Amino acid sequence: MQKADEIAELEGTDERVPTHEVLKLFVDNAVERAPASAEWVKEFFVEREGDDKCIVFAYHRAVLDALETQLKKVEMIRIDGSTSSREREALLLRFKTDDKCRIALLSLGTCSTGLNLQHARTILFAEM
Numbered sequence: 001m002q003k004a005d006e007i008a009e010l011e012g013t014d015e016r017v018p019t020h021e022v023l024k025l026f027v028d029n030a031v032e033r034a035p036a037s038a039e040w041v042k043e044f045f046v047e048r049e050g051d052d053k054c055i056v057f058a059y060h061r062a063v064l065d066a067l068e069t070q071l072k073k074v075e076m077i078r079i080d081g082s083t084s085s086r087e088r089e090a091l092l093l094r095f096k097t098d099d100k101c102r103i104a105l106l107s108l109g110t111c112s113t114g115l116n117l118q119h120a121r122t123i124l125f126a127e128m
Contacts, residue, residue: 030063030127037126038070044122045102046074053095053120057108059127064105067126076103081110095119 037056045054058064064080075098077091088110095104096119104120108127117123 027060027062030058030060031066034058034063034066034126035070037124038067041067041071041103041124042074046071051099051102052122053102053104054122054124055104055106055117055120056124056126057106057111058125059108061107063126064107067105071103071105074103075100076105077101078105079111080107083110 041054041056045052056067058067061080064078068076068078077095079088079091083091091104092115095101106115108125
């Protein structure tokens with residue numbers, strides 16, 4: 001309840017908002033914005049010629065799912081918490097070496113450390 005009290009205080013109300021409801025709203029809001037992020041990626045990396053690559057980070061799996069659905073016709077990789085370490089290495093190698101694979105959808109929690117980002121010119125945080 002401490003977090004709910006903090007949220008109520010920040011909102012300037014005395015009403016307590018259960019933390020799980022706030023988190024659900026946060027995820028729902030991020031999922032609603034996913035199509036705009038996907039449209040930006042399509043405009044700058046799919047519809048234009050070139051070899052630039054883009055990494056798209058998201059925190060929630062539901063956002064990664066929405067982005068993947070929006071970008072289903074695009075050559076890309078996706079790494080999230082369900083990706084095995086062996087598969088992760090293979091996917092990262094594909095992103096680095098395959099010129100047709102220009103988009104990487106990555107979980108911020110899974111890929112937040114130890115990742116060499118030099119193969120991408122642009123990084124997008126889809127939930128910001």
